[in-house]
Amino acid sequence: MNQVIKNNGNNKWLHLAFGVVMLISFFLPWVAWEGNAVSGYAMPARDFFATAESKFGLGNPFPQYNFSLLVFWLIPVLIVLAVALLLLKKKSALFVFIAGTLSLALITVFILFTKTLLSLGVGKSVFSMLKPGIVLHGLAAIGFIFSVPASGSLKKAGWLLAGPVFALASFLFIEKYLEKETHTNTGEVNIDYTISSSELIKEFSLNDTAANKKYLNKVLVVNGAASSVETAADSTSTIKFADSTGSYAIFSLEKSELSVIKNIKAGDEVSLKGVCSGSIFSEILGTTSISFKRAILNKK
Amino acid sequence: MKKTILFLSLVAITGNAIAQKATTTSAVVTFDATTPKDALPKAENKTVIASFDKTTGALLFEAAVNNFSFTNPMIQDHFNGEKWLNSGEFPKFSFTGKVDKISKVKFDKDGTYNVKISGNLTVKGVSKVISTPAVIVVKGGAVTASSSFSIKLNDYGISGQAIDAGKVAEKPTITVSASFN
Numbered sequence: 001m002n003q004v005i006k007n008n009g010n011n012k013w014l015h016l017a018f019g020v021v022m023l024i025s026f027f028l029p030w031v032a033w034e035g036n037a038v039s040g041y042a043m044p045a046r047d048f049f050a051t052a053e054s055k056f057g058l059g060n061p062f063p064q065y066n067f068s069l070l071v072f073w074l075i076p077v078l079i080v081l082a083v084a085l086l087l088l089k090k091k092s093a094l095f096v097f098i099a100g101t102l103s104l105a106l107i108t109v110f111i112l113f114t115k116t117l118l119s120l121g122v123g124k125s126v127f128s129m130l131k132p133g134i135v136l137h138g139l140a141a142i143g144f145i146f147s148v149p150a151s152g153s154l155k156k157a158g159w160l161l162a163g164p165v166f167a168l169a170s171f172l173f174i175e176k177y178l179e180k181e182t183h184t185n186t187g188e189v190n191i192d193y194t195i196s197s198s199e200l201i202k203e204f205s206l207n208d209t210a211a212n213k214k215y216l217n218k219v220l221v222v223n224g225a226a227s228s229v230e231t232a233a234d235s236t237s238t239i240k241f242a243d244s245t246g247s248y249a250i251f252s253l254e255k256s257e258l259s260v261i262k263n264i265k266a267g268d269e270v271s272l273k274g275v276c277s278g279s280i281f282s283e284i285l286g287t288t289s290i291s292f293k294r295a296i297l298n299k300k
Numbered sequence: 301m302k303k304t305i306l307f308l309s310l311v312a313i314t315g316n317a318i319a320q321k322a323t324t325t326s327a328v329v330t331f332d333a334t335t336p337k338d339a340l341p342k343a344e345n346k347t348v349i350a351s352f353d354k355t356t357g358a359l360l361f362e363a364a365v366n367n368f369s370f371t372n373p374m375i376q377d378h379f380n381g382e383k384w385l386n387s388g389e390f391p392k393f394s395f396t397g398k399v400d401k402i403s404k405v406k407f408d409k410d411g412t413y414n415v416k417i418s419g420n421l422t423v424k425g426v427s428k429v430i431s432t433p434a435v436i437v438v439k440g441g442a443v444t445a446s447s448s449f450s451i452k453l454n455d456y457g458i459s460g461q462a463i464d465a466g467k468v469a470e471k472p473t474i475t476v477s478a479s480f481n
Contacts, residue, residue: 057380284351
């Protein structure tokens with residue numbers, strides 16, 4: 001009997017230790033992407049995707065659901081609650097299981113996302129980018145789940161696997177979705193700016209850095225008189241607006257527009273909608289060239 | 301009087317040289333890095349600037365990196381990202397070269413000529429000498445030049461696990477086509 005009590009006592013302190021290690025390691029660096037350390041708490045704090053996007057151009061594919069990342073704040077909150085309940089000799093198993101499974105899900109996301117960065121040329125291997133914090137947190141989460149008093153092993157194993165399996169399935173689903181995704185038809189996307197061709201060219205000519213920052217990858221409607229219209233046998237067509245200095249904005253039009261473009265000639269007033277690719281200064285022409293892709297004739 | 305004749309001669313020669321240089325802002329360049337494992341890394345840029353001097357054979361290209369259009373938004377982002385083409389810092393590809401033995405191309409009559417083009421291709425700030433076969437077609441006074449060649453991404457400082465894993469071709473094919481009227 002004494003042995004049982006002693007064992008239960010040891011388990012309790014071990015369980016508490018796992019909780020404390022989990023809590024501390026949540027705030028330690030989990031990965032370092034080319035020197036950019038990211039901790040577990042960076043996910044709910046929204047620094048995880050912000051760092052990946054600013055440093056490597058890989059952001060959250062669904063920024064509209066950023067709020068859902070807040071769920072990972074439950075990890076430290078539930079650990080504290082579970083530990084407090086345990087000290088008060090109250091039932092804490094459910095909180096432990098949820099905190100543990102969320103932790104293991106988060107670890108899985110960190111590893112899979114790091115693997116995606118690796119495919120873009122970041123780092124040498126996934127392993128080399130992992131920091132001790134993620135290992136410590138993973139081991140502590142497993143220990144925290146398995147040291148819950150008075151629960152079956154099968155149930156514990158279920159909670160242990162639930163997080164990583166769910167995270168892996170979600171990640172693979174999102175990866176497949178992104179691979180199959182195509183650009184939304186330009187006609188269906190919202191317009192960011194409407195501007196005349198002369199104003200646009202002037203803005204780029206005066207300060208290309210500011211203009212590129214403002215317009216790059218934005219959807220613009222540009223109105224003006226076409227300076228040239230070119231169509232090729234393979235349905236390739238471009239419409240250009242030029243100013244008196246020779247600087248110009250050129251639109252590469254979708255093949256679907258060809259039948260209408262055939263009726264447009266230089267000098268005609270047109271309204272074009274396209275995605276701005278920014279400008280380059282052409283050494284060949286000695287002028288500023290602003291290009292647009294996936295362009296269509298704007299239906300007013 | 302002599303000075304005037306000399307001046308007029310220079311103007312005439314210069315004018316003739318300028319007339320021999322044709323430009324376009326609608327050349328087409330395709331980038332094909334597809335592999336059996338991945339058909340996504342393929343793009344086209346239809347607003348490439350090019351110039352061609354029929355007298356000297358000088359051939360120049362400039363392509364805005366950001367105007368390569370992919371069907372897939374994720375690949376488009378990756379292509380322009382810092383680790384790949386880094387279009388923010390290096391906004392254009394450029395080629396400066398010439399058509400070898402340009403005198404063999406008769407621009408005053410229709411014909412198809414197999415030629416060799418050599419020069420410097422600059423990608424992501426790295427210049428490498430390339431030499432490739434090309435075809436020049438002269439038809440009704442219009443000149444079309446086209447060529448297809450491959451580049452080794454690693455030569456231009458582009459690497460990554462996607463290449464190692466066979467999802468992006470190690471040596472993508474670049475196809476260039478420009479019409480000069």
